[in-house]
Amino acid sequence: MKIAFVGGGNMANAIIGGLLQNGVSARNVSVVEIDVAARARLKEQYQVIATQDLGEAVQDASVVVLAVKPQQLHRVADHLRPRLLEHLVISIAAGIRTIDLSRWLGGYARIVRVMPNTPALVRAGVSALFAMPGADAQDRQAAESILKSVGTTLWVDREDLMDAVTAVSGSGPAYVFYVMEAMMQAAEALGLSASAARQLTLETFYGAASLARQSDESVGLLRARVTSKGGTTERAIQSLDSQQVKRHVAEAVLQAALRSRELGDELGKAD
Ligand SMILES: NC(=O)c1ccc[n+]([C@@H]2O[C@H](COP(=O)([O-])OP(=O)(O)OC[C@H]3O[C@@H](n4cnc5c(N)ncnc54)[C@H](OP(=O)(O)O)[C@@H]3O)[C@@H](O)[C@H]2O)c1
Numbered sequence: 001m002k003i004a005f006v007g008g009g010n011m012a013n014a015i016i017g018g019l020l021q022n023g024v025s026a027r028n029v030s031v032v033e034i035d036v037a038a039r040a041r042l043k044e045q046y047q048v049i050a051t052q053d054l055g056e057a058v059q060d061a062s063v064v065v066l067a068v069k070p071q072q073l074h075r076v077a078d079h080l081r082p083r084l085l086e087h088l089v090i091s092i093a094a095g096i097r098t099i100d101l102s103r104w105l106g107g108y109a110r111i112v113r114v115m116p117n118t119p120a121l122v123r124a125g126v127s128a129l130f131a132m133p134g135a136d137a138q139d140r141q142a143a144e145s146i147l148k149s150v151g152t153t154l155w156v157d158r159e160d161l162m163d164a165v166t167a168v169s170g171s172g173p174a175y176v177f178y179v180m181e182a183m184m185q186a187a188e189a190l191g192l193s194a195s196a197a198r199q200l201t202l203e204t205f206y207g208a209a210s211l212a213r214q215s216d217e218s219v220g221l222l223r224a225r226v227t228s229k230g231g232t233t234e235r236a237i238q239s240l241d242s243q244q245v246k247r248h249v250a251e252a253v254l255q256a257a258l259r260s261r262e263l264g265d266e267l268g269k270a271d
Pocket residue numbers: 006007008009010011012032033034035038067068069070072075076092093094095115116117118170
């Protein structure tokens with residue numbers, strides 16, 4: 001499988017790094033990148049083929065991964081359209097619906113849309129995938145194996161669920177960092193040094209996520225387990241409940257999903 005990336009930014013770098021680490025040969029990866037310095041970096045870091053010639057990269061590839069900013073995708077699609085033959089097209093551009101991309105590509109329908117997240121940069125991402133009916137089982141498998149190189153994957157069978165995915169895992173790392181910020185501030189206010197606050201907070205998130213991941217029990221049960229009657233955790237949870245923190249978090253996630261839908265409408269408007 002030869003893979004051509006269009007756009008060699010953060011996400012493409014993460015996925016390329018993952019693929020090479022998983023044994024894919026650098027000879028089978030090319031990147032179309034308009035920025036000279038970025039091209040040089042890609043060549044140096046990964047020894048992949050880095051070019052500014054879309055035609056050259058696509059000609060030799062069976063898979064094209066669109067990894068430019070959503071606002072740049074329409075233009076890229078215009079250039080790509082006459083060059084598509086039997087390619088699987090994978091788009092990681094946030095918000096762009098397959099029906100719009102397909103229209104920009106002249107009705108091409110062998111498309112898989114992916115929503116990764118930034119922990120992909122450290123191979124701990126989670127990516128949701130949606131396939132157009134024009135993508136067959138082999139295409140789905142190819143897309144899944146590419147994204148598996150930077151974390152776990154799951155399929156959604158309705159594209160509108162991508163707005164929910166964006167709201168949960170796409171934007172999710174920012175919510176986690178937000179709570180981390182609050183915990184570090186509180187830790188410092190209680191007299192801990194900045195470095196101790198950072199270590200205690202980060203390791204607690206990492207440890208709790210690892211524990212929840214390995215456990216068959218619900219996170220609710222895991223929480224109840226560390227909440228003994230009359231204890232410190234109970235007091236903290238009571239404080240969170242009295243501020244209706246769960247309701248506010250749910251509202252924040254809902255707002256993100258609504259914004260994702262709005263962006264999809266805005267970005268997909270152009271003919
Ligand atoms: N980062 C995330 O957390 C995340 C999560 C989910 C999805 N995504 C999606 O992943 C995509 C890439 O994100 P990113 O953070 O990697 O963006 P990025 O760092 O800006 O990477 C895009 C790269 O493509 C280059 N480019 C622009 N137009 C091009 C063209 N016509 N041909 C070839 N290269 C071109 C850009 O160059 P210039 O800088 O010179 O324009 C830039 O180097 C986005 O669509 C984003 O929505 C990102």
